[in-house]
Amino acid sequence: MDSSSTKITFLPASIRDFFLEVDGISRFTGQFFKTVFKRPFEFSEVAKQSFIVGYKSLGLVTVTGFIMGLVLTIQSRPTLARFGAESWLPGMVAISIIREIGPVITALICAGKVGSGIGAELASMKVTEQIDAMEVAGTNPFRYLVVTRVLATLLMIPLLVIFADTVGLIGSYIGVNIMGDVGLRLYFSQAIEHLDFVDVFPAFIKTFFFGFAIGIIACYKGYTCNKGTEGVGLAANSAVVIGSLCVFIIDLIAVQLASFFM
Amino acid sequence: METVVENMEAQNAAVGKKENDLIVLTEGLCKSFGDNHVLKGINLQIARGENVVVLGKSGSGKSVLIKCLVRLLSIDAGKVIVLGHDIPALGEEELNDVRKKIGFLFQSAALYDSMTVRENLEFPLREMKNQSKDEKEKQVIEDLKSVGLEEAIGLMPSELSGGMRKRIGLARTMILKPEIILYDEPTTGLDPITSKEISRLIISVQQELKTTSLIITHDIECAKITANRILVLKDGVFVAEGTFKELEKSEDKWVRSFFE
Numbered sequence: 001m002d003s004s005s006t007k008i009t010f011l012p013a014s015i016r017d018f019f020l021e022v023d024g025i026s027r028f029t030g031q032f033f034k035t036v037f038k039r040p041f042e043f044s045e046v047a048k049q050s051f052i053v054g055y056k057s058l059g060l061v062t063v064t065g066f067i068m069g070l071v072l073t074i075q076s077r078p079t080l081a082r083f084g085a086e087s088w089l090p091g092m093v094a095i096s097i098i099r100e101i102g103p104v105i106t107a108l109i110c111a112g113k114v115g116s117g118i119g120a121e122l123a124s125m126k127v128t129e130q131i132d133a134m135e136v137a138g139t140n141p142f143r144y145l146v147v148t149r150v151l152a153t154l155l156m157i158p159l160l161v162i163f164a165d166t167v168g169l170i171g172s173y174i175g176v177n178i179m180g181d182v183g184l185r186l187y188f189s190q191a192i193e194h195l196d197f198v199d200v201f202p203a204f205i206k207t208f209f210f211g212f213a214i215g216i217i218a219c220y221k222g223y224t225c226n227k228g229t230e231g232v233g234l235a236a237n238s239a240v241v242i243g244s245l246c247v248f249i250i251d252l253i254a255v256q257l258a259s260f261f262m
Numbered sequence: 263m264e265t266v267v268e269n270m271e272a273q274n275a276a277v278g279k280k281e282n283d284l285i286v287l288t289e290g291l292c293k294s295f296g297d298n299h300v301l302k303g304i305n306l307q308i309a310r311g312e313n314v315v316v317l318g319k320s321g322s323g324k325s326v327l328i329k330c331l332v333r334l335l336s337i338d339a340g341k342v343i344v345l346g347h348d349i350p351a352l353g354e355e356e357l358n359d360v361r362k363k364i365g366f367l368f369q370s371a372a373l374y375d376s377m378t379v380r381e382n383l384e385f386p387l388r389e390m391k392n393q394s395k396d397e398k399e400k401q402v403i404e405d406l407k408s409v410g411l412e413e414a415i416g417l418m419p420s421e422l423s424g425g426m427r428k429r430i431g432l433a434r435t436m437i438l439k440p441e442i443i444l445y446d447e448p449t450t451g452l453d454p455i456t457s458k459e460i461s462r463l464i465i466s467v468q469q470e471l472k473t474t475s476l477i478i479t480h481d482i483e484c485a486k487i488t489a490n491r492i493l494v495l496k497d498g499v500f501v502a503e504g505t506f507k508e509l510e511k512s513e514d515k516w517v518r519s520f521f522e
Binding site: 040121125128129130132133134135136137138139140 | 329332358359360361362364366368369370372373375388389434
C-alpha cells in the first residue's frame with residue numbers, strides 16, 4: 001500500500017485513493033478465490049453466517065417487499081386505468097418487481113443491514129486484536145471470517161430476492177383487491193403469463209453478483225480497518241456506501257448484457 | 263515471593279548452561295512507520311527456558327518488537343530467527359506451523375467476543391485433527407484449571423473482569439503447548455494485587471509447560487517477579503541489560519529511574 005501510494009504521487013489525492021481502493025479490493029478478491037477452494041472448509045461457520053444473513057434479514061425484506069408491491073400497484077393503477085389497461089396491472093407489476101425492483105431494493109437493504117453488520121464486526125475484531133490473535137494461533141482468519149461471510153451473502157441474497165419478489169407480488173395482489181375483486185389464482189396466472197425466461201434468468205443471476213459484492217466489500221472494509229475505534233464506524237459506513245454503489249454498477253452492467261443477448 | 267525469586271535464580275544458572283540453544287535470535291532488526299523509526303537495529307538472543315523481560319516507556323517500540331517476532335508486522339531490515347526458522351522468509355503454511363509453537367498473550371487478551379470461554383479455548387485446537395472431541399474438552403478444562411477459572415467455561419468475554427480476561431487469554435495461549443510465550447503488557451490495566459497474581463501465574467505456567475517467555479512490560483513489579491534477564495529499550499535500541507538486581511544499581515540515571 002505504502003509503496004503504491006508513493007509511486008503515483010503525481011495524481012490528485014482523491015484519484016490516487018480511488019485507485020488504491022480498487023487495487024485493495026481486487027487483491028482481497030483474489031485472496032478470496034485463492035482461499036475458498038482450499039481445505040479445511042468451514043461448513044458450520046458458513047451455515048451460521050447464512051442464518052445470520054438470511055433468516056435475520058427476513059423480517060425487513062418481508063416488510064419492504066410487501067410495501068414495494070403494494071405501493072407500485074396503487075401508484076400504477078390510475079395511469080393504466082386512464083388507458084383502459086387495468087388488466088395489464090399484474091403483468092406490469094410482476095415484470096417490474098422480478099426484473100428490477102425486487103433484486104435492487106433487496107440488495108440495497110442487505111448492503112445496509114448485512115454490509116454494515118459485517119463491516120463493523122470485522123473492524124471491531126481488527127482493532128481489538130482478535131484477528132491478530134487468530135493469526136498467531138496458526139489458524140487462517142481469512143478463511144474463517146471472510147470466506148464464510150462472503151459465501152453466506154453469495155448464497156442468501158438470491159434466496160432473499162426470490163422471497164422479496166414473492167411477497168411483493170402478494171402485496172400487489174392485495175393492492176389490486178383494494179379497488180377491485182381479482183382471485184389469487186387469476187392474479188398470479190396473469191402475472192406469470194407476462195413473464196419470459198429473459199425476465200427471470202438474468203435478474204436471478206445478477207443477484208449472485210450483488211451478494212458477492214456486498215459480502216466482499218463489507219469484509220474488505222472491516223478486515224483492513226486500522227484507525228482504532230473511529231475506524232469501526234468508518235468501516236461500517238463505507239461498507240454500506242461502496243456496497244450500494246456496486247449494486248447499481250452491477251445492475252447497469254447486467255441490464256446492458258441482458259439487452260445485448262436479447 | 264521469596265520462593266519465586268529463588269526459582270528464578272536457579273533458572274538463571276540453568277540458562278547459563280544452555281546458551282547455545284537459542285529460541286529467539288534477532289540481528290539488526292529495524293522497523294519504521296513512515297518517518298518514525300521505531301526499532302533501530304535490535305539484537306536479541308533468548309535461550310531455551312529463559313524468562314526475558316523487555317522494559318521500556320510507552321511508545322518505545324516494545325509491542326512492535328514482539329509483533330515482528332511472529333510476523334504480525336513485517337520488518338524493514340535485519341534478521342529474525344524464532345525456533346530455528348527465518349520468520350520473514352517463511353511461506354504462509356510454514357509460518358502457521360511455526361506460530362502454533364509460539365504463544366502470544368495480547369495486551370487486551372483479545373478474546374473472541376462472539377464466543378464463550380470454552381469456544382475461545384477450543385478455537386486454536388480446531389485444526390488438530392489427531393485429537394478427539396473428548397481430548398479437546400479435557401484439555402480445555404485442564405488449562406482453565408491451571409489458571410484457576412474452570413467455573414468460567416460457559417461465560418462470554420463480556421461477563422469477565424479484566425483479570426479474568428487475562429487469565430483466560432493465558433489459558434488460550436497455553437492450549438497448544440507452545441515452546442515460547444510472548445506476553446504483551448500482561449499486567450496493564452490491572453490493580454496491583456491482580457497484577458501480582460498474573461505475574462505469578464506467568465511463572466507457574468512457565469514451570470508447568472517448561473516454556474521460554476518474553477515479557478514486554480513497563481510494570482516494574484511484574485519484571486521483578488518474572489524476569490531472570492531484563493533488557494531496557496530506549497529510542498529503538500537496547501540501552502541496558504542485566505538481572506533485576508544489577509539494573510537496580512545501574513549507573514545510568516535513566517535506567518535507574520525505572521526501578522525507583
